[in-house]
Amino acid sequence: MNREDLLKVTNEFGSPVYVYDADKIISQYKRLNEAFKKVKHLRLHYAVKALSNLSVLRLFNELGSGLDTVSIQEVMLGLKAGVSPEKIIYTPNGVSVEELEKAVELGVQINIDNLIVLEQFGAKHPEVPVCIRINPHVMAGGNTNISVGHIDSKFGISIHQMPHILRIVENTGMHINGIHMHTGSDILDIGVFLHAAEILFDAAKNFKDLEFLDFGSGFKVPYHSNDIETNVEELGEKLSIRFNEFCKDYGKELTLAFEPGKFMVSEAGQFLAKVNVVKQTTSTVFAHVDTGFNHLIRPMFYGSNHEIENLSNPDATQRFYSVVGYICETDTFANNKMINEIREGDILSFKNAGAYCFSMASNYNSRFRPAEVLWYKDKAHLIRKRETFEDLVHNQVELKFDLNKKQSLEKEKV
Ligand SMILES: *Cc1c(COP(=O)(O)O)cnc(C)c1O
Numbered sequence: 541m542n543r544e545d546l547l548k549v550t551n552e553f554g555s556p557v558y559v560y561d562a563d564k565i566i567s568q569y570k571r572l573n574e575a576f577k578k579v580k581h582l583r584l585h586y587a588v589k590a591l592s593n594l595s596v597l598r599l600f601n602e603l604g605s606g607l608d609t610v611s612i613q614e615v616m617l618g619l620k621a622g623v624s625p626e627k628i629i630y631t632p633n634g635v636s637v638e639e640l641e642k643a644v645e646l647g648v649q650i651n652i653d654n655l656i657v658l659e660q661f662g663a664k665h666p667e668v669p670v671c672i673r674i675n676p677h678v679m680a681g682g683n684t685n686i687s688v689g690h691i692d693s694k695f696g697i698s699i700h701q702m703p704h705i706l707r708i709v710e711n712t713g714m715h716i717n718g719i720h721m722h723t724g725s726d727i728l729d730i731g732v733f734l735h736a737a738e739i740l741f742d743a744a745k746n747f748k749d750l751e752f753l754d755f756g757s758g759f760k761v762p763y764h765s766n767d768i769e770t771n772v773e774e775l776g777e778k779l780s781i782r783f784n785e786f787c788k789d790y791g792k793e794l795t796l797a798f799e800p801g802k803f804m805v806s807e808a809g810q811f812l813a814k815v816n817v818v819k820q821t822t823s824t825v826f827a828h829v830d831t832g833f834n835h836l837i838r839p840m841f842y843g844s845n846h847e848i849e850n851l852s853n854p855d856a857t858q859r860f861y862s863v864v865g866y867i868c869e870t871d872t873f874a875n876n877k878m879i880n881e882i883r884e885g886d887i888l889s890f891k892n893a894g895a896y897c898f899s900m901a902s903n904y905n906s907r908f909r910p911a912e913v914l915w916y917k918d919k920a921h922l923i924r925k926r927e928t929f930e931d932l933v934h935n936q937v938e939l940k941f942d943l944n945k946k947q948s949l950e951k952e953k954v
Pocket of ligand 1: 590608610631753756757758759799800801802803
């Protein structure tokens with residue numbers, strides 16, 4: 541997928557548009573498999589929430605991947621994409637009993653992260669195997685918004701509540717088939733990961749009939765050219781040894797599971813937008829693109845860095861720009877960035893736009909959500925059409941008012 545290919549995509553499908561490179565998704569999937577080749581049974585569950593397009597889910601299914609889902613709607617998307625229910629793990633947080641019942645009906649692997657739910661579920665469905673989400677209280681990454689394993693996190697059952705978990709399991713006779721943790725995004729320090737893994741091994745010893753241990757995700761990907769990323773090869777080496785030792789002690793070959801989202805799709809994605817206006821002010825040059833945080837919220841929401849390339853002017857000298865959007869809200873994509881000279885009409889590419897970009901897009905300012913394109917076998921395939929005005933209004937019910945009718949107004953007063 542080179543510069544010319546990307547420009548062709550905007551010519552054909554308009555802007556703004558998300559483009560994903562299938563080859564990159566495939567190579568990331570294979571890379572993680574390769575890193576854990578010493579483990580006999582490895583299962584990767586791609587985290588649907590990162591990028592939930594059906595064609596992308598189909599691609600993962602073809603690769604042999606399972607899915608990690610956090611809502612019943614994601615489960616349904618996975619099933620629709622052809623993934624078999626045993627390969628879908630459902631890890632909800634604070635959902636209703638009805639939603640859990642639906643998951644039982646659909647036959648997916650349920651992962652419970654709350655003691656009360658565990659107790660109620662075990663009493664009602666002792667025969668349904670359940671995985672337990674443990675909170676190991678390990679701090680991942682530097683940002684408390686994306687770190688979900690620390691002491692005040694709402695996710696998981698505290699490792700300190702193990703005696704209570706065991707009592708519930710005994711009282712209900714339920715079958716625990718997996719132990720899970722997910723400590724959050726952007727774990728750079730493999731030591732942190734391995735430390736959390738030891739806590740999971742300890743927890744696992746309490747259960748006799750396990751089939752898998754799920755280490756969640758949190759792999760960090762590079763966000764700019766000199767950025768560091770999680771060394772998955774080193775993690776694979778070290779964790780595989782410990783996992784194999786654990787299985788030996790446990791007396792059974794368990795499955796090692798991961799559920800990466802960002803690692804699988806972040807770098808495969810680019811978001812292409814057109815420059816509407818270049819505006820000089822007393823302090824900077826603004827480049828206004830035909831999108832905003834309604835379509836790509838990560839810079840404003842998490843302070844994330846997305847590298848920007850001017851696809852239309854590759855040989856020009858670089859200047860400093862502030863790249864901003866077109867919605868009525870501060871929507872800065874980048875401040876004071878060196879970019880090849882930008883002219884009105886140029887196409888800019890935002891990198892690392894595969895994960896948590898389209899899936900977090902909204903209709904704010906009543907803008908249409910962008911199209912999505914999958915670059916597969918040297919060809920652009922449209923995998924989601926750009927929205928239309930019809931999409932904006934089709935669920936709305938237009939109330940008819942008649943404010944001049946006295947009677948109805950008086951009735952309301954009574
Ligand atoms: C979001 C999420 C993931 C994926 O996290 P990434 O940082 O995108 O790899 C995995 N497991 C669970 C339970 C999640 O909520």
